[in-house]
Amino acid sequence: MNILTVKNLTKNFGGLCANSNVNLEVRPQELVGLIGPNGAGKTTLFNMLTGVYEPSEGEILFAPNGKEIKLNGRKPYKVTKLGIARTFQNIRLFTSLSVIDNVKIAMNKDVKSGVISSILRLPSHYKEEARMEREAMELLAIFHLDEKADELAGNLPYGEQRRLEIARALATKPKLLFLDEPAAGMNPQETAELTALIKEIKQRFQVSIVLIEHDMSLVMKLCERIYVLDYGKVIASGLPEEIRTNKRVIEAYLGEEV
Template sequence: MSTLLKVEDLVKNFGGLTAVSDVTMQLNDDELVALIGPNGAGKTTLFNLLTGVIVPSSGSITFRGPNGTIPLNGKKAYKIANLGMARTFQNIRLFKELSVLDNVLIAMTAHYKEGFVQSVFRLPKFYRTEAQIRQEAIELLKIFDLQDDVDKLAKNLPYGIQRRLEIVRGLAMKPKVLFLDEPAAGMNPEETADLTRLIRQIQREFHITVLLIEHDMSLVMNLAERIYVLDHGSLLAEGTPAQIQQNPAVIKAYLGEEA
């Protein structure tokens, strides 16, 4: 299994506070990894570092591109996204006044670069490309049972379906790595079960690497192949779900003494 994303000795300081401390980890091709830890452990900060939202204080992040290893330190978030990394957020960030279809189309257009002449003069190639993007978006929505919602405004969807749409929009960017930041937050048990099936479906059909932050331990233990545990910004443990469940340090710091 080849390494896709590698993190070495990563540190992020905010003034006198160290939010992420000497974190070393890696993501491999086509695997599902969970990042867990108490509130305030630094999980979202680590996500923000990996996706270019904030810049590391020290350490390195590298990504395997088509022509070799690419350093990500200091790259803008949109450039990192274009390399093949997409994410969702704790708080849903859809274009709520746009339709379901338009939300997906916006994500897909980054992969279709039309020339100035074709765009301005609306030459036949422009319309062919536009039709192709629309058809691909509809096919993607069908995979996730959203084909009947294409014309609905995103704000009018039930909460669980908005979460699903946000994940589909991430997939529309054709990522190699999909970062999911607390995708089950605010969901009821039925919605969480649907989300679990959705994430499994993503792994099966798209063969991408998924890194998720999640507090729902049943979802994590059912889905993850490997788990990293953060505590106070530092890596406390790494291993399979069975290893994490039996790790005394994890039990004390996160899962509870009686776990």
């Protein structure tokens, strides 16, 4: 069974159709690419899949544990609780908080101790805090950010902020992870490191990943299947070698075989 099934998804903004009859499937522990020109509707699609936008038409089905759940109409925090996390095209960290606090905030959905235990400083509160601290540091170590745990997130270099945003998303323990242009603004060395990191994330966390990306080298190296959007519609889908030689994709987006 697919972990995500999208059926005829459409989003209208007044007279503008941002997405039209989009059909998409993601299998368990699969890495799928979503590419296309600027303005093709890729981020709008992500926003519908994560509850930011309500679809005008169509259906979103998520099956984290083998049973399909309809996501239409669910708020973003409810979508997160079900097992979907994302990063953003423009980094959205809590820049005035520490690196570790950015990660711990994402763990709140699993906190079992209540408000009363926090106010009264009961043993259960301290036990929960210790667990979150330990798990956050373990996660930061994977991203080589553990030595900067107490620094302000806003003081990190750009590439490290990107990594922190991915770490924060993974702190919610997702089954499905959406990455919106994770390599944007990175230099070639940072992009190579990110490519290796995404491979490690998929294997270590056994998570399905859908990524929007304009760096075709990264897309072709990482993705098992690729969907291509143009003017809000899927114009092609298939294996990387099929996409790189697809005449319609070359004409609409690639410009040449990659």
